[in-house]
Amino acid sequence: MHRPDELRRLAEDFLAGLSFAAELGRLEEALRYSLLGGGKRIRPVLCLATGEALGREAVDLLPAACSLELVHTFSLVHDDLPALDDDDLRRGQPSAHVRFGEDVAILAGDALLAEAFRLALGYASPLVARELAEATLGMIGGQYLDVTTDGDLDAAGLRRLHALKTGRLLRAAVTTATAVGGLSEQERAPWRSLGEDVGLLFQIVDDVLDATGTAEELGKTPGKDEAAGKVTYVSLHGLARARELADETRDRVHERLAELPGDTSVLAEIVDAVHDRRA
């Protein structure tokens, strides 16, 4: 089994070596700019670690793992657009539309999504690509909620929003691995719950960091949620309680991991890293 840092390097190398469709021509530059500009690679790492916990080789997981990162990057490129979150800074660099123009950024996002499916469709079975499609649609539904609700969410609404916007793709990091691993629908259920809780943990920590981090640490503009009047775990529960929620969620994930078959020690490390991250 690989350690989290090794898994991240495997994902980075795979992403850097990806061949895009020749027909994209010079648009490829915009895809690579957004895809290779850093990032924690939490989704591919989580997918790879889940697959290894299930006894699969990382090489068999890499296309599924990296298809998730392409979908994630597609969502960042489109969410940063002026008509959506209007964010000029991403991973410490100019956003795609600042660097290449809005037209190219829209097309680059579209192409990243299509390339994600092309990658997931390399498997003989359509199961991985199906998980990817479901997760992408959930994520888009979450972003739609985000842009159409103005500070009028309660705790259940906020949780629903994040379960979709952030949670579905993180859950898919786990479920695509179980699809590659050939698990039955019944065997997948506890893994799916695990993926959901990792997504929740990720989002609570994100909200805490948005309220407390610096631009230098985050590589993006902090305090944007508060400035936009968005409901977050911090605005809803206060900073102290949001931190407690993060701790409680982390502890619940560890309990779930202890009950799952296989060696989940690397997954436990990843969960702690998600909890403790500074950016």
Next chain:
Amino acid sequence: MHRPDELRRLAEDFLAGLSFAAELGRLEEALRYSLLGGGKRIRPVLCLATGEALGREAVDLLPAACSLELVHTFSLVHDDLPALDDDDLRRGQPSAHVRFGEDVAILAGDALLAEAFRLALGYASPLVARELAEATLGMIGGQYLDVTTDGDLDAAGLRRLHALKTGRLLRAAVTTATAVGGLSEQERAPWRSLGEDVGLLFQIVDDVLDATGTAEELGKTPGKDEAAGKVTYVSLHGLARARELADETRDRVHERLAELPGDTSVLAEIVDAVHDRRA
């Protein structure tokens, strides 16, 4: 075998009855607005007719056929955006971003693309979805060429642009049907060439109509290509020669059809309708 009008009605009914992912919530309204606002349904009809020529039932073809229409609609919604073609009128109605706002239009386009893959992934084999991914990437590459070249194309460049932007999805209308039909790679080759020529014919006629049609006939703003200084078959060859090229392409398609196995009479009707259309 069904006549073209019957195939179109089958496609319309299937599209109208499509269930979208529940997670999209009210975004579904924007998807339906763009998807069900008319249109010739040339891609689904071509796919269904190809499948029937190969001896398959329309019902087996409908998911593939309509996944193409979803990709086509996604491309219209995004291409109409202010940052791209900036078109306020589509199929005689306000474009999606005029009706719902730019943010919702971007997300609706994204969702249409993801729903297209979900639909194509309903087949046991990933072949249909693979054809869809390849075609989508080619189409995006064509749109990228379109927004980044300013009147500096020669005839070969123009043909390349349209082979990608319009041709790939029309070709996929034929190749997804051959995928559903279980044809071998070798058996598919002549069908692929057929699809390419239908795409070429479609685009030449489109350019002629843009130069000669009225907004009422077209359901969109005419003369936009000329106003934008875009190279078209008309600007490059003149109107008379563009019309001759359309005739020559139609004739070549009929020759191809005569050489293919199966009853291609409905396909021949469709080709004539593409050539003779007024909008």
